[in-house]
Amino acid sequence: MGHTVLLLLLLLLSLGVCAVHCAGGHVFQYLITRILFPTPGLPMYSIILYLDDLKCGKYSSDTRQAQVLISLDGLINILPQKVLAVHLEMQTKFAQELEITERDEMEFIMGFSNKTYDKGQFHVYQRKFVCELNEDGTTSGYEEIALNGKEIIALDKEKVVYVPVMQEALVMMDQLNKRYDHAVDNKMYMENECIQQIKLYLYYLSADLNRKVSPKVKVSSSESESGTKLHCWAYGFYPRDVEVKWIKNGRDEIYSEESAEILPNPDGTYQIRVSVEVTPEEGATYSCHVDHSSLEDRLVVPFESSNRSMLYLLIGGTALLLVLASFALGIFIYTRRKSKGLEKTGETA
Known part of the structure; x- marks a missing residue:
């Protein structure tokens, strides 16, 4: 039964x-x-x-x-x-x-x-x-x-x-x-x-x-212990199959150590987030490439200059911190030497 x-x-x-x-x-x-x-x-x-x-x-x-x-x-x-x-x-x-x-x-x-x-x-x-x-x-x-x-x-x-x-x-x-x-x-x-x-x-x-819904794409960044992570979020697409990857300088694929999973949305569409870790380099460009059956051509979304400026700011900020640290160390050494010189002068007197 x-x-x-x-x-x-x-x-x-x-x-x-x-x-x-x-x-x-x-x-x-x-x-x-x-x-x-x-x-x-x-x-x-x-x-x-x-x-x-x-x-x-x-x-x-x-x-x-x-x-x-x-x-x-x-x-x-x-x-x-x-x-x-x-x-x-x-x-x-x-x-x-x-x-x-x-x-x-x-x-x-x-x-x-x-x-x-x-x-x-x-x-x-x-x-x-x-x-x-x-x-x-x-x-x-x-x-x-x-x-x-x-x-x-x-x-x-x-x-x-x-x-x-x-x-x-x-x-x-x-x-x-x-x-x-x-x-x-x-x-x-x-x-x-x-x-x-x-x-x-x-x-x-x-x-x-047979319906096809094109993906929407957003890129962002976050800081990690070893560098900077770039995130590419493709969402609202149908059917399920999609290819999402990060490209450096327009030609070099950046491979992610994290496995990206395609997840369902309540409306029947899908989403995926692909994240890669990069070491900021001045002048380097980064873009997210999305290939889906709903698109006539591959969708290329650059990591916008406003976001890249954050990378450059990070580089500049790090360099500034190093300069300030070196300057502070120099002053410290100079002060110590001067202090020891005065002490020796006092002892001679």
């Missing part, structure tokens, strides 16, 4: 199945999260669904209602409002049933993992279900279950069973596969119905998926 609900949910919530671009292909991704106890600001249970980069739908225990997270203007021209309402009602019903199933499975896994149910403990159960339609027409996919951020169970599509990824999950696998016997159905869905859903909704959501 629980697995049937899972399959139907995946089918009916395809407005929200997550897909990421992969070399011209498309992906459905479906993410479930459950936490053990109520926590301020977090639903105890949630489903987030995407098509490619597009977050399309969600369900949470706070509202207990399935929601579409995309504009319905284009869909209403294809699907009447009444049909959409029935669609959401069915999604809600199956999500509510799946919520109960996932609660039971989390408790089962925690019991075998010797996890306590103390309210001071924060435990998180996550399930990821993915199917992929590759550019050459082949299909693939995977399913994973994690507890407290660590993957513990995965679907083995060859043996068509769930297998342990961590040693601690080994003791429960036989009972888990008997109690939650849905590996066969999940594999079939992954390779068949899920792929058909990708093709269907690519048509419905083509306008959303």
